[in-house]
Amino acid sequence: MQKIYTGKTKDVFSLENGNVLLKFKDDCTGKDGKFDPGENSVGLTIEGIGKANLKTSVYYFELLKKAGVKTHYVSADIDNATMEVLAAKVFGHGLEVICRLVATGSFIRRYGDYIKDGTKLEGGYVETTFKDDAKGDPLVTKDALIALGVMSGEMYDSMKEQTLKITKVVADDLAKKGMQLYDIKFEFGYDKDGNVILIDEIASGNMRVYKDGKIVDPMDLTKLILA
Ligand SMILES: Nc1ncnc2c1ncn2[C@@H]1O[C@H](COP(=O)(O)OP(=O)(O)O)[C@@H](O)[C@H]1O
Ligand SMILES: [Mg+2]
Numbered sequence: 001m002q003k004i005y006t007g008k009t010k011d012v013f014s015l016e017n018g019n020v021l022l023k024f025k026d027d028c029t030g031k032d033g034k035f036d037p038g039e040n041s042v043g044l045t046i047e048g049i050g051k052a053n054l055k056t057s058v059y060y061f062e063l064l065k066k067a068g069v070k071t072h073y074v075s076a077d078i079d080n081a082t083m084e085v086l087a088a089k090v091f092g093h094g095l096e097v098i099c100r101l102v103a104t105g106s107f108i109r110r111y112g113d114y115i116k117d118g119t120k121l122e123g124g125y126v127e128t129t130f131k132d133d134a135k136g137d138p139l140v141t142k143d144a145l146i147a148l149g150v151m152s153g154e155m156y157d158s159m160k161e162q163t164l165k166i167t168k169v170v171a172d173d174l175a176k177k178g179m180q181l182y183d184i185k186f187e188f189g190y191d192k193d194g195n196v197i198l199i200d201e202i203a204s205g206n207m208r209v210y211k212d213g214k215i216v217d218p219m220d221l222t223k224l225i226l227a
Pocket of ligand 2: 008
């Protein structure tokens with residue numbers, strides 16, 4: 001087993017069968033000792049959060065499998081906090097895909113002159129950002145991704161279609177639990193045949209969720225999802 005990447009919250013190993021092993025750590029992103037999934041640097045360690053995020057990811061990857069959505073997920077070993085996944089190439093130096101169901105946060109900071117905070121975005125709004133901590137994860141358009149040779153238009157369309165479908169699966173699950181999904185962030189990659197698939201994790205830190213009109217913090221959200 002060879003370590004191929006040391007991430008902020010996970011270590012990545014290559015396996016002899018060609019798959020990849022993600023080891024979920026207890027390190028989390030944050031600032032001044034306070035957990036903040038939106039931060040881009042590791043700020044603290046929370047005992048057990050690695051396993052909790054793995055469990056949440058497994059829960060949603062299994063749900064997606066049932067819904068007929070293929071992802072990178074193969075299997076998990078909760079005790080060791082590891083998940084075996086299909087090896088994927090990331091787009092460029094890493095791409096994040098955000099799906100918004102309600103306008104808030106950075107969307108309002110950008111477009112607040114045109115839309116009120118809390119407005120529903122019918123059908124879901126998809127946008128993409130480059131993973132680039134130094135540049136604050138800049139927005140990137142479909143045309144830019146094609147012009148930069150990061151992906152083809154067909155790949156983008158597949159990614160967007162999957163994003164909307166996956167978001168609906170998660171939103172419906174949260175709705176059953178009495179919660180409302182506002183927005184969610186994913187990572188996609190592609191396999192050796194060029195098929196675009198969902199990679200990485202689906203954990204409470206990747207989504208903004210409300211319950212009874214109040215935002216649910218990621219630690220409570222994990223408990224509510226897994227309850
Ligand atoms: N199936 C996969 N194949 C290859 N790389 C993956 C796969 N799933 C996730 N990754 C990558 O593994 C890393 C996970 O570690 P993480 O700590 O989240 O990293 P980061 O600090 O880059 O967010 C990410 O860089 C992610 O892009
Ligand atoms: Mg990450």
